[in-house]
Amino acid sequence: MARISDADIARVREATDLVAVVQDVAPLKPKGRDLWCCCPFHQEKTPSMKVDPSTQLWHCFGCGEGGDVFGFVMKSEDLSFPEAVRLLADRAHIDIVEEEGRGPRTTQNQKLRLKEVCRETAEFYHGQLMRNPAPEAADARNYLAGRGFKTPVAKRWMLGFAPGRGALVRHLTSKGFSGEEMTLANVALPGRDGRLRDRFFNRIMFPIFDASGDCIAFGGRVVGKGEPKYLNSQETPLFHKSKVLYGLDKAKASMAASGVAIVVEGYTDVISLAEAGIANVVATLGTALTAQHIRLLSRHASKQIIYLFDGDEAGQRASDRALGFIDSSMTPEAGRTKTELAAVTLPDNLDPAEFVAAKGADALRQLLAQAKPLLEYGIDRKLARVDLRNTNARMQAMVEAINLLAPIKDSILAKHYAVEIAGRTQVREEDALQLLAKLTPPRRYEARDEVSAPAPSGDGPVYEEVPAGEEGYGAPDGAVTLGFREAASRGEMNRLRFERDFLGVLAQNPAASAPYLEAMAAVRWHAPFNEAVAFALVDQLYRNPAIDAAALVRAVEQQVPRAGAMLSAQTVPEGRTAEEHLAFAMEELQIGDMEDSLAEMRMAFQSAAFTDEQRREAFASITALNQTINQRKAAHSRSIPVG
Structure with missing residues (x-):
């Protein structure tokens, strides 16, 4: 593919003001040093999206999206990166020359x-x-x-x-x-x-x-x-597995005609259904169903996208994970952008091919016609799992069902379902609505961008490579669970917060990064995603020490997809400089690393077989490291705390 040169991309960036681009989509109001607006990518009543004119970065604290001006245009216009560059070049009246790629680029x-x-x-x-x-x-x-x-x-x-x-x-x-x-x-x-x-x-x-x-x-x-x-x-x-659906080339005409898309597990399910006359069917390719898949399907299926889950245990686990796709696009307030996601489970532990072979295509069509909206399906599953005659079980199921409404808590639909849940669990409507009001919508970072479609099992294709986890990145902050939520320890959550904080502030202040590049390589990052972002930052900063914040975030985003959302989220507290903030956060990370090493040494000391001399040396090392940690902690506690 003819590519746009780095020089032309830089020219377009320099000629484009993020504030003006966002202003075309949503009115901005000043608040502190930033500008704020209601995010155009999800329904909300109060502004949660900030635009920083100095760094030319944006971030929404409601849905977790963020990045540079190219990322904003890609998201708002549903464009690829080259398409976004071309659009902004036209806007700025800049002629760009697209040339054949060289080296490792694919033309x-x-x-x-x-x-x-x-x-x-x-x-x-x-x-x-x-x-x-x-x-x-x-x-x-x-x-x-x-x-x-x-x-x-x-x-x-x-x-x-x-x-x-x-x-x-x-x-x-x-x-x-x-x-x-x-x-x-x-x-x-x-x-x-x-x-x-x-x-x-x-x-x-x-x-x-x-x-x-x-x-x-x-x-x-x-x-x-x-x-x-x-x-x-x-x-x-x-x-790119997150952008491809098996069978779409054959299914798109039927989807357009019927307005409905059906998502199943694997290759043979697609073929079996299509050969039986149900042609509007596709499968993901051993990965999760992504927002990109949904957008792709929505272009062909204007009415409804149906998840068809296997009846076995794996299919049921997959149906639970699919509930993570509940968001404001399902509500009436979404208007023309509303996406109708529905779900249905096959009976008797059957997969689609087995069901059609045993009962015929007409029986499957009847079952698909009974597919429920994903929210209703999820609520039914939560309530069906327990004996509603048992008060404790009924209360727990009520809380879990209400929690499903967190992403749409402010919508009319959420209130409707909360009242329905109250009736089914024999609680007062006022109590259910009060619980709904206390929910905090989840922050939708990468972990929420890909939500499991029917899990690969049986004939579902499985990737041989398992992507590294992204623990600590965009974990939901606030679903009300009244003790039913499993969470990382407070210390680990604090550690992950410091990792994100350090990386984001450094990316937004690249001129302050020089003292930290070597230290970043030595940090024992607890989240693999954070580690990937850290090494990408170091790589870019060594290549171009004069790079600005927006260009740096874009470059890292190209190496580590979705990094821009995290790097644009951090803010230096009022009354503190970026240099002070980075110094404090790095000290926090280094002390944490030493505490990890101390714990490992103590474990080895207790479990390993030592000679007397080796035991004395190990004990001395543990004592010395403990003293160093205490000294650095004492000095650290006298510095400015991170607020």
Whole structure:
């Protein structure tokens, strides 16, 4: 793809005032050194979004979104980064030159070439399934036939078989594709000896197509026994799992005609339903359903998006996690942007393919017609789990059901459901409404941006790589749970707050960062997400010590998706300089690291087998470190506390 140069991006940034861009969408009012407005990305009555004219960063404390001016335009206009740059360039009357990428960047020509690799790979795998006489290929054909996927179905969905043993690499090489192209497309990997090997071996192959019908990735199910049962392509320049839905290329016409999209677990569920005449069905690809998926589906399905959950235990866990997608977009106040999310669970522990095979497509259509709005579905699940004749259980279920309303607490719909919950749990309506009023809407950071769709199980594709957790980033602050909520210890929450605080203030004040770059590399970050952000900040600041705050946040966001939301949230308290704040926070982190080391040393001292000499040395080390900690704590307590 022709790319926009860094110099042109900088020109557009310099010519664009974030305040003016936001002002076009929402009126701003001064408060302190910042400007505030009601966030345009969720329903609210009081302003929770700040715009900092000095750093050119914005952040909403209600929904957790934030970043630079490009991020604001991407969010408000639903654009990609290059599209946002082009829009702002037009606004500023700046001519930008889009040039072919160099080095590791993937150009449009390269992407077209990678699509050719995937297309040729899909055709090769399909030919292997249809014609390979090997016993393994015969086993693959027998498995598919047993699922009802005989030759016509295999042809319609381009199903295939991966023999492995370098067969694909040899085939693609004969077609003129390079090893680099095969690796970038993730259909081949370098072996220990440096030679390319096929990524997929002895697997039934499901090609993954984008919405335009171009093959961009693959999922493979092992034939017989083996782990992982399902293996998907890793992320590539073509394939981003949070933006792709299996079967969308075939389902979008039916979605447009019916206005309804159905989301299921895996490849075979999609194929089974589509072959039974229920064509408006898609599946996520071994990951959570994201806000990007919802926006994508909403473009094709104007009326409703239905989660179809398996009836087994895994499906029920998935349905609980899906309740995290409850937000203001479901309320009448959302107007034209309202998204109708609904859910239904299959009976008798069946998955969609089994249900259709046993009871037919008409029975499934009838079940889908009974799908309930996600809020109602969630409330029913909370109340159905307990014996409502038991007072304690009934009160706990009432609190859990009311908590589901936290993201929409100020809406008419929330009050309606609170009254309904009161009636079903035999409490006074006034008490339920009072509890509703006390709820604090969750802060929707990355952990809330991806909410589980039906969990992969059985035929659901599972990624071989498990993304690092993002503990400590955007944990919800305030659902009222009256003792039913599990939370991290106060000390750990405090530690994570200092990590976020330090990183955000440093990103907003890059000129003050020099004394801390080495120390940041030595910090024992408790949240993997925070660690990734810290190393990205250090990387960017070493490359460009003169970088400004907005450019720094954008650069880190490109390395660590969603970092901008965290980095834009922090504020230096009144009466304190950024330098003072950073010094205090870093001292807090370093003392915390020493306390962690002391705890580890004490544990080793108690459990390890020492000689007398080793025990004396270990005890002396523990004593010395303890004294150092106490001295630094005493000095630290005399400095300005973080407010």
